[in-house]
Amino acid sequence: MQIYLPIAEVSVNAFLLLGLGGMVGVLSGMFGVGGGFLMTPLLFMIGIPPAVAVATEANQIVASSFSGVLAHLRRRTVDLRMGMVLLVGGLVGAALGVQVFNILRDLGQVDLLVKLCYVLFLGVVGGLMFIESLNAIRRARAAGPVQRTERRQRGWVHALPFKMKFRTSGLYISVIPPLMVGFFVGILAAIMGVGGGFIMVPAMIYLLGMPTKVVVGTSLFQIIFVTGFATLLHATTNYTVDMVLAVLLLIGGVVGAQVGTRIGVRMKAEQLRILLALMVLLVCGKLAADLLIEPAELYSVGTGGAH
Amino acid sequence: MLRAALLMLLIAALPARAEDIVAALSQDRVSISTSFDGSEILIFGAIKRDKPQPIGTEMAIVVTVQGPREDVTVRRKDRRFGIWVNVEAVEVTGAPSFYAVASSIPLRNALSPVSDARWRVTTPTALRGPTMMASVARSNPEAIEAMIRVRSASGAYVTAENSVELRDDTLFSTTIALPSDLTEGDYRTRIFLTRDGEVVDSYSTSIFVQKVGLERLIYTLAHERPLIYGLLSLAIAIAAGWGASAIFRWVRI
Numbered sequence: 055m056q057i058y059l060p061i062a063e064v065s066v067n068a069f070l071l072l073g074l075g076g077m078v079g080v081l082s083g084m085f086g087v088g089g090g091f092l093m094t095p096l097l098f099m100i101g102i103p104p105a106v107a108v109a110t111e112a113n114q115i116v117a118s119s120f121s122g123v124l125a126h127l128r129r130r131t132v133d134l135r136m137g138m139v140l141l142v143g144g145l146v147g148a149a150l151g152v153q154v155f156n157i158l159r160d161l162g163q164v165d166l167l168v169k170l171c172y173v174l175f176l177g178v179v180g181g182l183m184f185i186e187s188l189n190a191i192r193r194a195r196a197a198g199p200v201q202r203t204e205r206r207q208r209g210w211v212h213a214l215p216f217k218m219k220f221r222t223s224g225l226y227i228s229v230i231p232p233l234m235v236g237f238f239v240g241i242l243a244a245i246m247g248v249g250g251g252f253i254m255v256p257a258m259i260y261l262l263g264m265p266t267k268v269v270v271g272t273s274l275f276q277i278i279f280v281t282g283f284a285t286l287l288h289a290t291t292n293y294t295v296d297m298v299l300a301v302l303l304l305i306g307g308v309v310g311a312q313v314g315t316r317i318g319v320r321m322k323a324e325q326l327r328i329l330l331a332l333m334v335l336l337v338c339g340k341l342a343a344d345l346l347i348e349p350a351e352l353y354s355v356g357t358g359g360a361h
Numbered sequence: 362m363l364r365a366a367l368l369m370l371l372i373a374a375l376p377a378r379a380e381d382i383v384a385a386l387s388q389d390r391v392s393i394s395t396s397f398d399g400s401e402i403l404i405f406g407a408i409k410r411d412k413p414q415p416i417g418t419e420m421a422i423v424v425t426v427q428g429p430r431e432d433v434t435v436r437r438k439d440r441r442f443g444i445w446v447n448v449e450a451v452e453v454t455g456a457p458s459f460y461a462v463a464s465s466i467p468l469r470n471a472l473s474p475v476s477d478a479r480w481r482v483t484t485p486t487a488l489r490g491p492t493m494m495a496s497v498a499r500s501n502p503e504a505i506e507a508m509i510r511v512r513s514a515s516g517a518y519v520t521a522e523n524s525v526e527l528r529d530d531t532l533f534s535t536t537i538a539l540p541s542d543l544t545e546g547d548y549r550t551r552i553f554l555t556r557d558g559e560v561v562d563s564y565s566t567s568i569f570v571q572k573v574g575l576e577r578l579i580y581t582l583a584h585e586r587p588l589i590y591g592l593l594s595l596a597i598a599i600a601a602g603w604g605a606s607a608i609f610r611w612v613r614i
Contacts, residue, residue: 056398056541060572060579065398065541113594120602121609162436162447170444282595289591293583297594298395298575304598308605312612345444351514353507354447356434 061296079310090248108247109288126271133222140236144280147240180334405534421471428459429546473558
């Protein structure tokens, strides 16, 4: 069944969109990631204009993270105070990111920036995750005594001023690092159309030293507001949020996420992570190849170039 | 001298009066609804003659459909620091969003270069229309060529020779396929009757393309009330997220 998207101004198969939403939803349920980093490139591939794909994906992430955060709130695994601090940084970052996005769009370089961001972050995160999970599997095979990692030494993060108490996380640290992390992820959310969970979660664990159990919930909490803000900015400055596209992706996404969660429970953590790492690297490789291999058509035609 | 020239012109023009195009479209308006998946327009008609048609000349019917003009940016990629990036942009003003040419015989025979230039029929000449800056075409012919190539590949620019059916040199019909990613506006439709490459008669009409219903509503809301539209999108997202969570909880219990 073909459906005409009013903002993207293309006609696409509704079942294809439901399927894509469902597939990415399954993966996000399995791995606990937003799935924006997979969905946005997939939308490019089926012919949705990049600007519409990025803005609409931000809207979709609001839905999936809201659904997720409700579950975490019930389990009291959201550090609201930390979330608010991250959020302040995130909103500033998102505002800046949309501006950067608009400037580069006028210059015709937005595709390049988005793709470079993807290649860089997917490559680094995928590579690290792959190595880490491979080591974990090897350790499990060796079946030796599990070495407990020592708690990290108090580094430069703890020497900064403006300290604040975060009770849920059991931390007493400066507000500067969480502000910076939030700011950085906010920029990414606006430019890449992703929630940024795949950057934020490691940053919260390794940089801020937050306990793992509150990390995902807090990250989701912050992502709702940052992607919500990015959606509003894209809607008011670029008119690129496609409601019909968002709804179709949402329906597939929320159903897929429930299925994915059930599959995820039955698999081992290391196996899950190695699969996710491979998938991340695959998307990264595809995007890198596009940049490195000479395109068959050197010219591209865009409408409404400069505004 | 002048009178003689006028008389000559009149005589030359006389055969043109002898043949007229009578044409119609299967539909003169296209509504883009939610289920819109492209549209086929049947263009048909007949040649009305006052006297027998001239013998020994080759007759042809040429049909063109032209979408609304818009400003486009043609960008060229080149290798910089090992990766392929956009390095050059050319603004092309007033390029039609859609252009189709159909003819009953190959265009080379149907239209002389002079008539083509005058009536702007084939894609390259139609692109150099009055609103397009001719300087772009002169200074950057590769950009224009590339635009035609890219848009032909995507189906926005179509040249279909021999696709007009002509019966007994009188009845003609052709179908023009409008793609699914259509822009709104007036689609100018022209029909030419040519003999030995010279235009004998022409007929012009319009197809009106417009979004309707939900498509219209969403598009208008997004452009005229962007803040409300944005908030509404968020509300839908929040509701869907909450709904999924609620249903999931209910299913588990």
